[in-house]
Amino acid sequence: MIQFNKENFYLIREKFRLKKPWDSFVVFFLSIIITIPLFIVFHQNLVDPQWLFGLDRILLFIFVFAIVYGVIYALRTISIICLGLYILMLIYGSLFGTFNFNSVFDDYNSMIYSMNNNPFPEDIIIAKLLPFPNKNEILRAIEYKNPKVRNFAIMATTRHFKHIRGYSEYRNLIQCFAVFKEINSRWNYVNDPKNGDYIASARESLLYFSGDCDDHSILMAACVRSIGGTPRLIHTKGHIYPEILIGSKNDLENVNYLIKNVLFPxxxxxxxxxxxxDEHGQIWLNLDYTAKYPGGPFLSEEILGALTLE
Known part of the structure; x- marks a missing residue:
């Protein structure tokens, strides 16, 4: 019985084994794909001796590639079978689902880019510290259900990034970034009256795209929420600015690639x-009027409070 099983195993293995030189080509291709992210991890975490012409990194890449190639070559039959099944799944996804070859390419690009261009600066965890100033007036001014506000937001989505393909899971964020681009490209900062805090409604700010930081934040939050985004306002010492909910750090990797390579390069x-x-581990990206791209530099870091629009 054991002999029979072994014979069957060898017959199955021979049936799925690719003929030379195709097996070596597939192994080489898989090794390159796996080596690149591994090399980036080692490159970032190992001390750089700064050899001439980067020879140390060239040798490191060759070393990593040799190990990966050796492992995959030793398991080449299993590796090729798994690759074949994976390709069949992608073909099925391309025909009937949402996860396809473009999705894999986008995910791999995001991973490589994020490894080489770290999107994670020092984490700043904030909570609601103080009562938000003019909270009730601001909430009333964020007229996200007003037809004029929603129509403006929809217009922005048709003007910017409409023809971006793929990234279906981030379609809503891309549309919110289109709103950001439209508002921030037109915003004109105007002070409030002396000895007074004037709170303009979102509909009012649409007339001239002018006002101070709280007027900009109200308009941005209203437009983002009107098309399904989740905004919040951050209160710092002498400043208010809007943010948008991104999600987890995995989402941030993909958004980082989108912003820096596709939308705002x-x-x-x-x-x-x-x-x-935030206190739940969710990531919020800066949308201040001073920023030229989503996630631009903060104008002020002394966080006093946050107002989330659920």
């Missing part, structure tokens, strides 16, 4: 994303 070149983490 010029505005965010060589810059970091700036965000806060």
């Amino acid at each position: 010029e505005e965010s070149r060589d810059k970091q994303l700036n965000y806060h983490i």
Whole structure:
């Protein structure tokens, strides 16, 4: 009985084994795909001796590749079978589902980019510290159900990023970033009256796209919420600005790639994303009027309170 099973095993293995040189080609291809992210991890965490022409990193890449290649080659039959099944799943997903070849390519790009361009600066965890100033007036001014507010937000989604393909799970965020782009490209800062705090409604700010930081925050929050985004307002010493809910750190990797490579490549070149983490571990990205891209630099870091629009 044992002999029979062994014979069957060898017959199955021979049936699925690729002929030379195709087996070596597939193993080489898989090894490159796996080596690149592993190399980036080692590159970032090992001390750089700064050899001439980066020879130490070249040798490191060759070393990692040799180990990966050896392991995959030793298990090449199993590896090739798994690869074949994975490709069949992607074909099925392309025809009947949402996860397809483009999704894999986007996820791999996001992973590689995020490893090489760390989107995670120092985490700043905040909680509601003090009562939010003018809370009731601000909530009334965020007229996200007003038709004019929603129509403006919809207009922004047709003007910016409408033709971006893929990233279906981040479609709503992309549309909210379109709203950010439209508002911030038109905003004109105007002070409140002396000895007074004027709270303009979202509908009012649509007339001239002018006002101070709380007027901008109200308009941004109203428009983002009107198309399904989750905004909140941050109160600092002498300043209020809006943020948008991104999700987890895994979501931040993909959003980091989207912002810096697809949506705002010029505005965010060589810059970091700036965000806060709330008490639940959720990430919120800065949408201040001073920012040229979502996640731009904070104007002020002394957090006094947060007002979330559920």
